[in-house]
Amino acid sequence: MNTIKIDKYKFLEVSNSPNIIISLKGEKNFCELSPSDKTYFMESHFKTNSYSEFNQTHGVLVNGHDISRKDEFDGFITKQKNHAFAIKTADCIPLILWDQNKELLCGLHCGWKGLKQEIIGRILQENNHKNLTDAYIGPHISQEHFEVKQDLIKKFLEAGNDIRPYLTHSGNKIFMDLRQFCVDELHDYGIEILTNFAPCSFAENDHFFSWRREPGNPFRNFTIAWL
Template sequence: MIKAPQIFLWHQAQGLPKDIFAGQTLAIIDSEQTQQQPYLQFNLGLHVGDSASQVQKRRIALLKALQPYGVTRLQWLNQTHSTTAYLVDDQIEATLLDGDGLVTQQKGVALMMMTADCLPIVVSNAQGTEIACLHAGWRGLANGIIEATLAKMQTQPVYAWIGAAISQANFEVGAEVKAAFVSQNSDFENDFIARQNGKYLADLYAIATKKLQALGITSVTGGDRCSYAETDSFYSYRRQAKTGRMATFIFISAQDDRLA
C-alpha cells in the first residue's frame, strides 16, 4: 500500500513491467477521521450524488500526486457497462466519451476506471510500451469488454492485474447470469456455486482470469480483495447503494523510479 502524503491512499498493482505503474484508490484516508457518509473521504465519482466541486478537488489532488512521475492528465470515461473501448493519443477530447475500455502507448496519460464492486482490470504488453484499463461488471464481462479492449491494442498483452471487486462469497446472481457465461464456455460452470434458493455465487475473478489467459496473457495478478467485505477500504454498491467510487489507474511512467 502506498500513501501520497496528506492526500489519500491506494493499493499498488503488482506483476507489471518496471515502467508501468498502476493502483486503486481507497475509500478512506484515515479511519479515525470523521467520515463524510456515504461518500467517506475519497469518492472520485461525479455521478453518485456527491458534491461535484469536492469530487473535482479530489481528482485534481490525485493528478497532482502523480505529476512528479510524469503524469500529465487523467483520462476518464462515462462508463456505461458497454463493450466500447478507445485508443488514447495526445489529443484531448472536448467531451467525455461513453465506454468502458481505454488503450494507450502515450507516456504520462493515466487511464482511469471507477468501480464499486465491478472488476477493474489493467493490462500491459511485455515491453511496458502499451497499456489498457477496463471496467467489467458481469454484463460487460459476459458481452466481451475484455476482448473488445484488448483488440484495440497494437501489441500482444502479457500482464494483467485485477483490482478489488466483489468476491464470489458475496456475489449472488440469478440463473440467467450463469447461463450467459456457460453458453460461451462450459468451463465457466465451475465458477458458480449453487445455493438452496435457486441462485448462484459467481466468481468474476476466475471468469475474468480465464478470459485474459485465453487472449494470451500469461501473468494475471490481483483478484484477491473483496470490495463488499472490506468495509474499511472499499466502496461497495451492493453493500450500500448510495456510495462513492474507487478509481483504478495505470500509466507508462515518464520517470525512472517507481512511486514510493
C-alpha cells in the same frame, strides 16, 4: 503492495512499471473530488501530465479504440506516456493490461454485462493489441458475495457463454466467480496475471466501496494506471 497516504487521502500502490494505484476509503476520498481537482491532484502528487476518467455504462466501448459522442467508455487503450486513466468500480472488476515493453496500456471495466458482451476478447483479438502480455485484476466482489439468479445465467448462455463452471450452489442460492471467469479468458490469450492478491470490495468495508453492500452509494473505487 504499499499504502500511500497524501494528506487524508489513501491509495494502494500496486505497481510502478506500469504505474497502478487504487484509491482507498479514508477521511477523504479521491472519488469525491471533481474531475479538474482529480487532475490537479494527480499532477501535483504523482507527477502525471494529465488525467482522464469516463462516463462508464457497462458497455464495451474503449477510448483509443472506439468513438463515443458522449464520452461514454468502459475502458481505454493508450501509448501516451504519463497520462493517467481511471477505471471506476464498486464490485465490478477493474482490469489493467500492458505489453512487455511497457509501451501499450489498457484498462477495462469488467462487470457481468461487459463480460457477457466479451469486452476482454473484443480488445485482445485486435492485431494491434495482441502484444499485450500482462494483467492486473483489481478489487472486486468475490464469489462468496456475488449471488446471481437464473436470469443472469440465461443471458450468458444466450450470448454463447456457458458460465456454469464458475457457479457454486449454497442452499437455494447461486454464486458466480467473476475473477476466475476473467482469469481463464486472459489465459486463453496467453496473458500472465501480475498477482493472485484479490481483495473483495464487498467484504473489505474499511478499504473499498461496494454497490451490493451499500445500494445507492455513489462512491467508487478508482484504479488508476499510466505508463
